[in-house]
Amino acid sequence: RKEVEQDPGPFNVPEGATVAFNCTYSNSASQSFFWYRQDCRKEPKLLMSVYSSGNEDGRFTAQLNRASQYISLLIRDSKLSDSATYLCVVNRYGYALNFGKGTSLLVTP
Amino acid sequence: NAGVTQTPKFQVLKTGQSMTLQCAQDMNHEYMSWYRQDPGMGLRLIHYSVGAGITDQGEVPNGYNVSRSTTEDFPLRLLSAAPSQTSVYFCASSYSVQETQYFGPGTRLLVL
Numbered sequence: 001r002k003e004v005e006q007d008p009g010p011f012n013v014p015e016g017a018t019v020a021f022n023c024t025y026s027n028s029a030s031q032s033f034f035w036y037r038q039d040c041r042k043e044p045k046l047l048m049s050v051y052s053s054g055n056e057d058g059r060f061t062a063q064l065n066r067a068s069q070y071i072s073l074l075i076r077d078s079k080l081s082d083s084a085t086y087l088c089v090v091n092r093y094g095y096a097l098n099f100g101k102g103t104s105l106l107v108t109p
Numbered sequence: 110n111a112g113v114t115q116t117p118k119f120q121v122l123k124t125g126q127s128m129t130l131q132c133a134q135d136m137n138h139e140y141m142s143w144y145r146q147d148p149g150m151g152l153r154l155i156h157y158s159v160g161a162g163i164t165d166q167g168e169v170p171n172g173y174n175v176s177r178s179t180t181e182d183f184p185l186r187l188l189s190a191a192p193s194q195t196s197v198y199f200c201a202s203s204y205s206v207q208e209t210q211y212f213g214p215g216t217r218l219l220v221l
Binding site: 095 | 151152206207209213215
């Protein structure tokens with residue numbers, strides 16, 4: 001079983017829609033959690049860290065459920081520019097980051 | 110700050126050729142790493158370094174060598190290129206292994 005699993009999608013949503021991605025991780029010792037965004041043929045970039053209490057950055061909300069070992073990302077009021085692949089990233093202290101394969105989002109007019 | 114730079118952007122090799130992918134960062138990051146990204150496989154860690162003079166293997170190290178003689182540079186060497194090494198290669202750096210990683214723009218490699 002992969003350490004980090006994501007639904008690959010693609011998720012096709014209209015502009016203005018709300019969309020949610022989930023990610024599960026297998027190692028309960030994981031301590032740090034992130035969402036990265038990767039545009040087509042570009043490098044991944046940090047979208048946001050995920051904190052235990054949940055956190056929000058504008059239209060983006062990240063949640064962590066340690067008991068069920070999943071992380072979610074909610075995007076409200078989707079924009080065309082949100083079209084990208086979203087990578088879930090999990091880390092244990094002293095180990096390299098573990099990347100999920102990504103969830104593809106396409107926002108259509 | 111230039112951030113993380115990689116050269117070349119594109120490269121075509123013949124099977125058996127060797128080459129070095131360059132990676133440099135100007136953020137004084139201790140941790141640097143190399144990933145390859147293939148369709149359907151996600152990012153896979155090749156090698157990483159926690160500081161100058163220290164390197165270690167990641168998930169898929171075979172066929173690749175690295176060295177870290179300075180904090181800034183972390184070159185990746187392909188010893189004898191194979192078609193299976195056709196991929197997009199990303200270099201990344203961060204203050205530590207737990208921190209946000211900053212990626213370079215990538216090198217697209219085609220091995221014929």
